[in-house]
Amino acid sequence: MNFDKIGPIALGSRLRALSNTVTEDAQQIYHLYDVELKPKWFPIFYFLSTQKTGESITSIANEIGQSHPSVIKIVREMSKAGLVAEKKDKTDGRKNNILLTKKGMDITSKIQTQYTDVESALNDILAQTKHNIWLALQEFEYLLSEKSLFTRVAEQRKIRESSQIEIVDYLPEHHSAFKQLNEDWITNYFKIEEADRKALDNPQEYILEKGGKILVALQNDTILGVCALLKMQDEKYDYELAKMAVSPKARGKGIGLLLGNSIIEKAKSLGASKLYLESNTILKPAISLYGKLGFKKVVGHSTPYERCNIQMELHLK
Structure with a gap:
């Protein structure tokens, strides 16, 4: 397979192919030095060879970065080969420690010359490369520990899908979706x-004709979300952010944030200086979204909704 032609998306496959190549050579190297080890045993063998006392399966797994079941399987193979043994922990009789047997310790002494030659050979390869793969792997592993590849791909998906979403002003043909989503x-x-029913049954009269606005999120003519600005008859607030709803099929695409930012920009264009909203604290994702948009908790404003137990405001000026 031509990995250069495929590019970075084949990183996992290329690393597996490289691992297979190195593993095949490693097996031949063990034979060359008459060392009875398998390449997959090496991380556990090396770790145990540096310990004066035995170590638990959990400690070994944490140290070498492999799963608990994987370590158990390899330890069983090494035990069958006579390289390791189990011993009760002196301070905790419920725990078994793994340690090298005499055969394993003999290999530790015997393998030192192999270490020297392997290290020299690898340093020679690294010296001939423009990009040091060892250092590059350290950097790559660090970045993945900060944020996994899965998370990064999910973020890129959200960015791509968000770029395909269009925010438009409400039209009469959007009424059924506006009502149904909410x-x-x-x-x-x-x-x-009752307050819901008035706004949802007749948004033209109860929202738009009173000076409010409604925005609609579209993707290929499919309505994925809606959000409204309700004109408030209040000296303290200009508009209320309300009736935000996103289709369950579209959640996770960042549409709520996109609608929220768009409705805030719409409010600014209308000369608003302060926005208000009502919600309920059981809606943790919604509360988190409002926080991202800059809303802060307030108290004391009257509300027509039984479900409201949190009120928030946003200063625009």
Whole structure:
């Protein structure tokens, strides 16, 4: 397989191929030095050879970065070959420690010349390379420990999908989706209240004609989310951010954040200086989203909703 033609997306396959190549050579090297080891045993063997007393399976797994079941399987193979043995821990009789047998310790002495020659050969290879693979692997492993490849791919997916989403002003043909998305969201956690019914049944009269706005998130003409600005008859606040709902099929695509930022920009364009919203603390993802948008908790404002137990505001100026 031409990995250069495929590119970095074949990283895992290329590393496996390189690992297979090195492992095959390693097996021949053990034979060359008459050392009775298998390449996959080496991490456990080397770790135990540096310990004066035995170590538990958990300690070995943590040290060499392999799974607990994998270490158990290899230890059993090494035990069958006579290289390791189990011994009760002196301070904790419930725990068994793994230690090298006399045969294993003999290999520790015998393998030293192999270590010297292998290290020299590898240093010679590294000296001939423009990019030191050992240092590069350290960097790569560090970056993956900070944020996994899975997380990074999921983030890129969200960015790509978000770039395909269009935020548009509400039109009459969006009414059924606006109503359905909100009804589904509300009834999933609470009950439809009178204030909901007025806004959802007739958004033109109760939101738009009163100076409010509604934004719709579209992807290929499919409505994925909605959000409204309700004009408030209040000296303290200009608009209320309300009726935000995202299709369950689209959650995880960052549509809530995209709608939230868009509705805030819409409020700014209307000259708003302060926004208000109401929610419930059981909706942890929503509360987290509002925090990302810059909303802060406030108290004391009257509300028509039974379900409201948290109120938040955002200063725009």
